[in-house]
Amino acid sequence: MEIINGKELAKKVRGNLKLEADKLKENGVNPKLAVILVGNDPASKVYVRNKNKACDEVGIEFEEFLMDENITNKELIELIDELNERDDINGILLQSPIPKHLNIDKAFERINWAKDVDGFNPINVGKLVLGKDTFISCTPFGIMKMLEEYKIKTEGANAVIIGRSNIVGKPMMQCLLNSNATVTVCHSKTKNLEEITKTADILVAAIGKPKFVTENMVKDGAVVIDVGINRNEEGKLVGDVDYENVKEKVSYITPVPGGVGPMTIAMLMNNVIKATKEQNNIK
Ligand code: NAD
Secondary structure, eight states, X not given: OEEOOHHHHHHHHHHHXXXXXXXHHHTTOOOEEEEEEESOOHXXXXXXXXXXXXXXXXXXXXXXXXXXXXXXXXXXXXXXXXXXXXXXXXXXXXXXXXOTTXXXXXXXXXXXXXXXXXXXXXXXXXXXXXXXSOOOOHHHHHHHHHHHHTTOOOTTOEEEEEOOOTTTHHHHHHHHHHTTOEEEEEOTTOSSHHHHHTTOSEEEEOSOOTTOBOGGGSOTTOEEEEOOOEEOTTSOEEOSBOHHHHTTTOXXXXXXXXXXXXXXXXXXXXXXXXXXXXXXXXX
C-alpha cells in the first residue's frame, strides 16, 4: 500500500508555478486572484486563508472582497461585474457556500469564463464535457494530477465515484471519462452501493460523511481517493473513508488531511497562471 502524498505533490506543483509566475513578472505581467467571501462561515475563512497563503508562495497577488452576509443578489452581481472589468484581475473565485438567499448559479454564470479559475461557469463546464481545453474545477483536476504523478492508469479502469455534486462528483466523472476510464457515478438514491463500489479499480469518495466508505465496500488492491472533509466527534479533520481499516486492502490511498485538499489549492494556482497567460496571449 502506498499513501498518496498530496501535501508533497502540491508543494512541487506550487514550486513549478512559482517559476512561471516569476517569468510572467519579468515580462511585466502580475498574476492576480480576487476572492469573494460572503458572510462569516468559519470553514470558508480557513479555505480563503489557505488560498491566500498559496498565492503568496507562488507569487500571485491576492485581493479579498469580504461581503456582508446580508448583501443582495444585485450587489453580488455588481461586484462580479466590477471584477470582470478590472484588467489587473486575472482570476475570480466566489467562495462557496454562500448564504441561501443568494443565487449561486447566477453568480457563477456571471463570472467571465476567461477569469473563472474554479471552472464553475457553464461555458467551462460545457467545454469539459466536450473534452476541450478549459478551466477544470480544482478538486477533480488535482485528483487527476495525483493519479498521473503516481502513474496510476485510468485507461480502461473501472472508476466509481460516490457523490454527484456540481463541484466534485460531476466534473470528476467527466475528467475520468475523458481519460478513458469506465465511470459509474453513485449517489444517495443508488441501490446496492456496496456491490458497485466493490467493482472499482479507482474509487472516489465525495459524500461528506465520516467513515462512510468501509473496508467491505472496497476491492483488494483498489486506488481510493478521499475527497471528504469532515470533523469527527473529537473535532479532528477526517475524510469520508474509514482510513485505518480501508488502507490495509488498497494499493493507493489519499489521507485526510494531506491528500486531495492541498492539491485542490495547487490546481487553483495553476488555473490563475493559465488565465493570466491566456489573457496576455502568452504561450
Ligand atoms: P454535496 O453535499 O454537494 O454532495 C454530496 C454527494 O454525496 C451528493 O451527490 C449525494 O447524492 C451523495 N450522497 C449523500 N449520501 C449518500 C449515500 N448515503 N450514499 C451515496 N451517496 C450519498 O458535497 P460536495 O460539495 O460534493 O462535497 C463532498 C465532500 O467533499 C464534503 O465533505 C466536502 O467538504 C468535501 N470537499 C472537499 C474538497 C477538497 O478540496 N478536499 C473540495 C470540495 C469538497
